[in-house]
Amino acid sequence: MRIEDKLGKTRFKVREESHIRLAPGVPERRRAEKLCLACPAGLYSLDGDGRLLFSHLGCLECGTCRLLGWNRELEAWDYPVCDFGVQYRNS
Amino acid sequence: MKIVACYKNTPDFESLRLQPGEEPDVSAAPLAIGQYDLNAVEAAMQLAQLAPGSEVIALTAAGAAADSTKQRKAILSRGPDRLVVVKDEAFDGADSFVTASALAAAIERIGGVDLVLFGEGSADMYAQQVGCMVGALLGWRELNSVSELGLDGGALTVRRELADRSETYRLSLPAVISVTSSINRPRIPSMKDILGAGKKGVEVIDCAGLAADSRVETLGLRAPEAAERKGRVFQSVTDEAIEALALEIRRQM
Amino acid sequence: MSVDKFDVIVVGGGPAGSAAAYTLAKAGVKVAVVERGERCGCKNMTGGRLYGHSLKRLIPDYEQRAPLERRITKERVSFVTRRGATSLEFSCRGLGGKQAASYSVVRAKFDDWLAREAEAQGAFYINGIRVDDLVVRNGKVCGIAAGEDSLEADVVILADGANSLLGQKLGLVKPLQPKEFAVGAKEVIRLGRGTIEERFSLSGGEGCAWMFVGEPTGGGMGGGFLYTNEDSVAVGIVATVSDVGYSGKSVAGLLDDFVSSPLIAPLIEGGELCEYSAHLVPEGGLKMMPQLYGHGVMLCGDAAAMVMNLGYVVRGMDLAIESGRLAAETYIELAARHDFRPEALRLYRKKLESSFVLREMRRHRGAPKAFASRGVFTRLPVLAEDVMKAMFTVDGVNTSGLPVKVLAAAKKYGFGQLARDMLRLLTSV
Structure with missing residues (x-):
């Protein structure tokens, strides 16, 4: 089963604005790859130029990327405001 | 102006368990304020701002949900000055007429009400009946599908957006209005709003056994068969992919 | 009820926060819990199991009231390779007895229940609000800030979870290490x-x-x-x-x-x-544990790294509940003197030291290091498989006795390596 389909089973209260912001520029390859592998929602990917792509839609707010990329690949990381974001019912 | 905003606590519809052909299972669904009702509350708050000195009263007819402090706080944190709850076990799963009768009776009891607001429908049954029925029971002017509300002197200005036309009215009060979900964006309560909600008054009208008789007999409630999905995935960020997607949609239509 | 000033603000409505709020409210302390989830538990996840002993101390009849999934009576541990698994199974009716049963739980249900219990004691829950910052004056934590609003209290209890942004902002929690x-x-x-x-x-x-x-x-x-x-x-x-x-x-x-x-x-x-x-x-255990208190502030549960992973036993919620309860008791004891300086709040640490929380975390402080060697994850499953294969393969060719076969498997692992891995495992867990 694809991760997108799995995330489709989890409930979210969506806010368009992202609570995580990537730093500009091309990240160090190995570090960027680790971010891609570590995000349990698979929200990080690399484009052809080695730039990091990220979408906050489907973010499970676990903080793993913050641990790995804070102050380097990520320049802002906060929990979503108010009660936006993931809404677990069965976990 | 004295404004009553009606709402209903329903099982959170995103937590329903649906099996095609079976009754929706609400056992795991927590209570929530009906999403369309939030529009009614917000509309009431915005109107109240236009008429200083107004009072906004939230009103619901509820069974088990009547006692939930969490649900009371949730509605009051959206702005209303106080809450009136008509309580009877019969209101859980009641039909539109039973609910409307209870609300109309409560509105008369509150007294001096100028305007009653409803959302476009309840989040569970979505019959879109209760607003109209309350208007009829009270003998007040009643309009639904209202997408804009304003005040002009002592009268209400109303815009209805219908499929083939839009209408504008000037209404004298009292009146019952059902608003659309596009009329506003319900506010998100702040910490102070929630704190303030804990201090507001709640009046419970216990009407055990006094609920009106049902007019509708429910024979069955079944989840529909899920529509077959094409399952085609377009995963790209290029313009060509967007064109391909548009082409595919056109072909399927 | 007037709710403008609280005695204590708890950040986070998980088991630690609600256990603290429950204890405080029950003692008549004015307590607010600020939780970013619309419902308590909707931002939380567990593997699955609550060891119930500390909750029983808080709410003796929790087993009749709480939304528990199943009482765990069957424990399995498996060493898995690509080809199969070597498993140990232990089952026991009524495992844990009356006092120490464990249950699988779903946090969205469980946390919400515990919050309602605390609310029934008089705690005031503020859901759907993300706390952005702490109000600090002259080095003392005086309250919290969320959006435009702030709210003050004598003491703030941080129970804001594994990635405690507030604990890090205060400098009590060091930058998190992968x-x-x-x-x-x-x-x-x-x-x-x-x-x-x-x-x-x-x-x-x-x-x-x-x-x-x-x-x-x-x-x-x-x-x-x-x-x-x-x-x-x-x-x-x-x-x-x-x-x-x-x-x-x-x-x-x-x-x-x-x-x-x-x-x-x-x-x-x-x-x-x-x-x-x-x-x-x-999972860093005692070594990563942050400073547990500061001027007007205490840390509980995951925010204080109170998790024990022994491989066969994984615990967090029971420590969280106990730490929440002890933080609350600390406040109750100090409230009369109205002294919440670090010197006074050291009482919280003392209470944790004499409770199972720090005693057991200290006893098993070596566990994180034992599990930081890859041998457990790569070599051990293969060794188990080799030994079992030797035991259960009958081919009429290898006629050695079992001890010889086991020795052969151990030799493949490397005797020195095996001794080191085993020693490390046994001494720590």
Whole structure:
């Protein structure tokens, strides 16, 4: 089963604005790859130029990327405001 | 102006368990304020701002949900000055007429009400009946599908957006209005709003056994068969992919 | 009720926060709990199991009141290779007795219940609000700030979870280290009560807890888990963040491989995935534990890294509940003197030291290091397989006795390596 389909089973209260912001520029390859592998929602990917792509839609707010990329690949990381974001019912 | 905003606590519809052909299972669904009702509350708050000195009263007819402090706080944190709850076990799963009768009776009891607001429908049954029925029971002017509300002197200005036309009215009060979900964006309560909600008054009208008789007999409630999905995935960020997607949609239509 | 000024503000409505709020409210202390989830528990995830002893101390009849999934009476540990698994199973009716039963739980239900219990004692819950910052004056934590609003109290209890942004802002929690955290990801698969009891050989209401070492994390540090809920099964993996990528697979990919492996797939066949979730787990033990208190502030639960992973036992919620209760008791004792300086709040640490929380964390302080060696995850499952293969293979060729066969397997592992790995494991867990 694809991760997108799995995330489709989890409930979210969506806010368009992202609570995580990537730093500009091309990240160090190995570090960027680790971010891609570590995000349990698979929200990080690399484009052809080695730039990091990220979408906050489907973010499970676990903080793993913050641990790995804070102050380097990520320049802002906060929990979503108010009660936006993931809404677990069965976990 | 004295404004009553009606709402209903329903099982959170995103937590329903649906099996095609079976009754929706609400056992795991927590209570929530009906999403369309939030529009009614917000509309009431915005109107109240236009008429200083107004009072906004939230009103619901509820069974088990009547006692939930969490649900009371949730509605009051959206702005209303106080809450009136008509309580009877019969209101859980009641039909539109039973609910409307209870609300109309409560509105008369509150007294001096100028305007009653409803959302476009309840989040569970979505019959879109209760607003109209309350208007009829009270003998007040009643309009639904209202997408804009304003005040002009002592009268209400109303815009209805219908499929083939839009209408504008000037209404004298009292009146019952059902608003659309596009009329506003319900506010998100702040910490102070929630704190303030804990201090507001709640009046419970216990009407055990006094609920009106049902007019509708429910024979069955079944989840529909899920529509077959094409399952085609377009995963790209290029313009060509967007064109391909548009082409595919056109072909399927 | 007037609610403008509180005695205590608790940040976070998980087990630690609600246990603190429950204890405080019960003693007549004015307490507010600020939780960003619309409902308590909706941002939280557990592998699956609550050891109930500390909750029993808080709410003696919790077993009749709380939404518990299944009472765990069957424990399994499996060492998994690509080809199969060596498993140990222990089952015992009424495991844990009256005082120490453990239960699988679903946090969205459990945390909400505990919050309602605290609310019934008089705690004021503020849900749907993210606390952005702490109000600090002259070095003392005086309250919290959220959006435009602020709220003041004598003491703030931080129970804001594994990734405690507030604890880090205060400097009590040091910048998080990838080697001290694991990322957990899990799937909850609905199967139906009967099917679960059939497939796991359980009687009504009884449940199974299952740990996996080796292949589920591709040999990387971490493990797999499975817990039976009432009508669903929770299957997941936990992978040490610094070790992610060891196998070249993503966390999501590892979990997907695990649920579709021959070990798990038949057990969840026909089930319906109803949720996918992920969370951080602080696994560094005592060594990573932050400063537990400051001027007007105390840290509880995951925010204070109160998690113990011994491989066969994984605990967090029971420590969280106890720490919340003890933080509350600390406040209650100090309230008369109205002294919340660090010198006074040291009482919280003292209470933790004499409770099971710090005693047991100290006893098992070596566990994180033992599990920081890859041998456990790569070599041990293979050794177990080699020994079992030797035992259960009859080919008429290898005629040696069992001791010789076992020795051969150990030799393949490397005697020195084996001795080191075993020693480290045994002394720490």
